[in-house]
Amino acid sequence: MEEKKKVVIDCDPGIDDTFALLMSIKHLDVKGIVTVGGNTGLEYTQRNARYITELAGRTDIPVYAGYDMPMLNQLVRATSVHGNSGLGTVAIPEPKKQLEKQHGVDYLIDTFMNNDDITLITLGPLTNVAMALAKEPRLKERIPQILCMGGSAFQGNFSATAEFNIYVDPEAAKLVFDSGIPIRMVGLNLTRQNRMHMSDVERLREIGGPVGSFAADILTFSVSQNGRNSLCDACTVAWLIDPAIIKKSVKVHVDVETKGEYTRGMTVCDWREYMSEDPLEDICHEKQYEESDAPQNVEVAMEFDQKRFKELLFGTIASYR
Ligand code: RIB
Ligand code: CA
Numbered sequence: 228m229e230e231k232k233k234v235v236i237d238c239d240p241g242i243d244d245t246f247a248l249l250m251s252i253k254h255l256d257v258k259g260i261v262t263v264g265g266n267t268g269l270e271y272t273q274r275n276a277r278y279i280t281e282l283a284g285r286t287d288i289p290v291y292a293g294y295d296m297p298m299l300n301q302l303v304r305a306t307s308v309h310g311n312s313g314l315g316t317v318a319i320p321e322p323k324k325q326l327e328k329q330h331g332v333d334y335l336i337d338t339f340m341n342n343d344d345i346t347l348i349t350l351g352p353l354t355n356v357a358m359a360l361a362k363e364p365r366l367k368e369r370i371p372q373i374l375c376m377g378g379s380a381f382q383g384n385f386s387a388t389a390e391f392n393i394y395v396d397p398e399a400a401k402l403v404f405d406s407g408i409p410i411r412m413v414g415l416n417l418t419r420q421n422r423m424h425m426s427d428v429e430r431l432r433e434i435g436g437p438v439g440s441f442a443a444d445i446l447t448f449s450v451s452q453n454g455r456n457s458l459c460d461a462c463t464v465a466w467l468i469d470p471a472i473i474k475k476s477v478k479v480h481v482d483v484e485t486k487g488e489y490t491r492g493m494t495v496c497d498w499r500e501y502m503s504e505d506p507l508e509d510i511c512h513e514k515q516y517e518e519s520d521a522p523q524n525v526e527v528a529m530e531f532d533q534k535r536f537k538e539l540l541f542g543t544i545a546s547y548r
Contacts, residue, residue, distance in 0.1 A: 232256060236251060238262060240262070240266070240313055245279055249279065252279075261291045265305070265352045265392065274319075280324055291327045294332070298354060305385075314445050317444045352393075354395075357402040360406055374413070378390050381415075384415055397492045404482070404524065411528070413473075425450055439545070473531060
């Protein structure tokens with residue numbers, strides 16, 4: 228039996244974060260969960276994370292609170308997508324599991340200064356990670372890789388150019404993307420290849436049990452609001468759980484825009500290195516030009532196997548029965 232990959236997850240649960248946590252708890256060795264303000268306020272995201280560990284039967288996994296607000300304190304939430312509580316309209320009991328006393332940023336510093344075999348997964352704004360890097364710059368050499376749900380190779384969601392996690396805290400994202408830590412980025416260009424519809428909600432309800440019913444209830448909220456949900460965060464952790472689910476990825480230089488009137492929060496990918504014979508074809512068809520001198524700091528996921536992903540997702544939820 229292959230040893231489970233060790234991870235620490237920074238997240239803002241959040242409907243898709245919830246699915247990502249349930250998948251990670253089952254298939255990865257989750258050392259700790261750090262929460263951040265994002266989809267909703269920290270008072271909810273940390274509470275939801277504590278509840279999810281109880282639902283998954285893993286109250287041994289410690290849950291920490293990090294920052295509620297981004298570095299420049301501009302408040303941006305996604306309650307229209309996730310509901311005020313972050314779990315749609317599903318009411319949960321106050322978790323018995325207590326929050327850890329240590330601040331999430333200090334937990335990140337301690338963990339990565341004392342371990343070199345843990346992957347950091349980020350599923351929300353990058354405020355906690357950036358603040359940890361600012362407080363302990365040696366982390367740049369200590370974190371082996373970051374698997375990040377954020378950004379996009381092309382279009383945004385919160386704006387025409389920016390994806391929500393990056394848009395909430397572009398300064399934090401710039402610090403992280405410029406850090407030199409190897410980043411694997413799962414952006415909207417990838418996650419939009421996954422579509423969860425009401426038929427998928429019904430499949431979760433058929434699986435049933437406490438986890439299947441809860442998953443169906445929270446997904447109902449966002450699918451009924453928006454007609455579908457890509458479960459961005461679940462697509463992200465799937466890359467680590469079953470790497471074949473990401474059928475293609477490319478390394479490219481990525482900058483984070485912090486100033487543009489229309490582009491603040493955009494992950495600017497330098498696609499000049501990758502062009503097809505026919506410019507109208509997909510980008511990354513083949514390497515055509517000389518590499519730019521900017522370092523290829525990010526591996527960007529490009530193609531997704533939705534069938535294989537859904538088999539993993541439904542199989543995981545069923546395994547909680
Ligand atoms: O843009 C999608 C991302 O923003 C996901 O992580 C979702 O949970 C929200 O945080
Ligand atoms: Ca999230």
